[in-house]
Amino acid sequence: MSLSGKYFVETYGCQMNEHDSEKMCELMEQLGLESGDSADSADVVIINTCAIREKAEHKVHSSLGKIRAAKLRNPDMVIVVAGCVAQQQQHELSKKFRHLDLVLGTHNISELPDLVEKIRKDRQSIIRVGFAEDIRSLHMTAPRRGPRPICSYVTIMQGCSNFCAYCVVPYTRGREQSRSLVEILEEVSQLCSRGVKEITLLGQNVNAYGKDLGNGNRFTELLEKISNTRGLVRIRFTTSHPRDFDASLATALGSLDKVCEHIHLPLQSGSDRILSSMKRGYSFSEYLNKIEILRSKAPKCSITTDIIVGFPGESDDDFKSTLTALEQIRFDQIFSFKFSPRPGTKAEHMADQIPEKIKKERLAEVHSIQDKITQGYHKQLEGSVVEVLLEGRGRQNQFYGRTRTNKIVNFDDTGSYREGTVVRVKILRGLNHSLFGKIV
Numbered sequence: 164m165s166l167s168g169k170y171f172v173e174t175y176g177c178q179m180n181e182h183d184s185e186k187m188c189e190l191m192e193q194l195g196l197e198s199g200d201s202a203d204s205a206d207v208v209i210i211n212t213c214a215i216r217e218k219a220e221h222k223v224h225s226s227l228g229k230i231r232a233a234k235l236r237n238p239d240m241v242i243v244v245a246g247c248v249a250q251q252q253q254h255e256l257s258k259k260f261r262h263l264d265l266v267l268g269t270h271n272i273s274e275l276p277d278l279v280e281k282i283r284k285d286r287q288s289i290i291r292v293g294f295a296e297d298i299r300s301l302h303m304t305a306p307r308r309g310p311r312p313i314c315s316y317v318t319i320m321q322g323c324s325n326f327c328a329y330c331v332v333p334y335t336r337g338r339e340q341s342r343s344l345v346e347i348l349e350e351v352s353q354l355c356s357r358g359v360k361e362i363t364l365l366g367q368n369v370n371a372y373g374k375d376l377g378n379g380n381r382f383t384e385l386l387e388k389i390s391n392t393r394g395l396v397r398i399r400f401t402t403s404h405p406r407d408f409d410a411s412l413a414t415a416l417g418s419l420d421k422v423c424e425h426i427h428l429p430l431q432s433g434s435d436r437i438l439s440s441m442k443r444g445y446s447f448s449e450y451l452n453k454i455e456i457l458r459s460k461a462p463k464c465s466i467t468t469d470i471i472v473g474f475p476g477e478s479d480d481d482f483k484s485t486l487t488a489l490e491q492i493r494f495d496q497i498f499s500f501k502f503s504p505r506p507g508t509k510a511e512h513m514a515d516q517i518p519e520k521i522k523k524e525r526l527a528e529v530h531s532i533q534d535k536i537t538q539g540y541h542k543q544l545e546g547s548v549v550e551v552l553l554e555g556r557g558r559q560n561q562f563y564g565r566t567r568t569n570k571i572v573n574f575d576d577t578g579s580y581r582e583g584t585v586v587r588v589k590i591l592r593g594l595n596h597s598l599f600g601k602i603v
């Protein structure tokens with residue numbers, strides 16, 4: 164059966180969620196629906212949610228509230244909530260929002276078309292959130308056209324088995340499941356035959372790839388094999404866990420031509436006491452040791468990280484250790500957050516929750532230190548020539564692309580060069596969050 168009309172997808176959260184949304188768009192198009200411009204005028208509205216931060220969760224509630232009036236005008240509209248909040252708050256959501264038709268779990272994406280059709284026919288709401296031993300959507304190939312046609316995500320694994328004290332992922336996405344190497348290689352090769360030049364390998368913990376398949380960690384082997392794909396220019400990956408980071412990955416980052424020199428390696432805190440309470444599985448000196456290995460084997464590699472401030476029990480001294488870590492490691496960029504207790508996690512009911520005011524002050528301090536470091540890196544690049552993959556047009560009609568080290572570069576003009584071309588760019592200005600350059 165096929166349907167007619169429009170669909171609209173609203174996405175919150177990480178790259179994994181963005182990619183799941185791309186898959187859901189593809190499924191809607193296979194069903195005969197076209198992409199629409201707004202939720203109000205769509206026939207199927209999908210809100211793909213994220214439970215990592217409290218803010219994203221509030222946004223979902225607010226979006227569901229706003230769409231109520233449109234559903235009253237168009238009772239045939241099918242409203243879907245997918246993603247981590249759907250997985251976690253299945254019953255609360257359907258009780259609170261009576262106009263919600265489908266609660267779709269993270270392992271159930273491939274069932275979306277059948278469920279939409281069933282709801283249209285039976286006019287009964289459905290909750291579908293079961294965990295599967297083999298997630299069907301994990302094996303779906305990347306959609307034909309994502310928002311950046313020359314760059315594509317490829318999911319290599321889903322879920323996480325680490326159970327960090329603050330994180331919902333193991334509860335909302337299940338334990339780690341890796342895709343087979345053959346299947347991933349096939350997908351990459353298909354994408355490249357469609358003109359994709361850069362792929363980003365996705366997973367909550369990519370450098371543990373293969374552990375659950377029974378042959379140990381096979382991430383570097385995967386990078387080496389993907390490197391042989393004809394037509395592929397660049398390989399990126401995210402996210403890596405410091406505990407599973409080893410010298411072989413550092414070597415791959417320094418020696419495989421197609422693997423871009425960038426790693427996102429979440430530190431979270433510079434205090435051993437807090438790292439242990441977070442259940443991260445490494446101490447600060449172990450993390451630092453891995454950074455030293457990385458810098459010795461891949462000296463050009465940029466390093467980004469995540470920092471959480473105000474984790475329960477974080478004393479002034481613990482916080483100072485984080486600031487010292489930032490000064491010592493000098494990350495290229497960081498993503499920093501105030502701790503927010505997530506339902507169902509170990510940290511939710513921990514003693515010594517930090518007052519909001521202190522969390523805010525600590526976050527501001529982190530920003531002020533890191534902004535100077537990031538700006539310093541950008542200033543250092545002024546006058547140098549870097550390699551950029553042209554990706555398209557961004558805001559203010561400027562063109563943009565990224566360096567191998569994952570820094571955004573904007574230009575006014577690309578001359579005769581087209582999207583998907585690797586160009587050499589002279590950096591004219593190092594700005595706070597990006598670079599401005601000229602093709603040479």
Ligand code: SF4
Nearest residue numbers: 323325326327330332
């Ligand atoms: S490693 Fe920790 S923070 Fe990252 S997804 Fe797994 S449980 Fe969450």
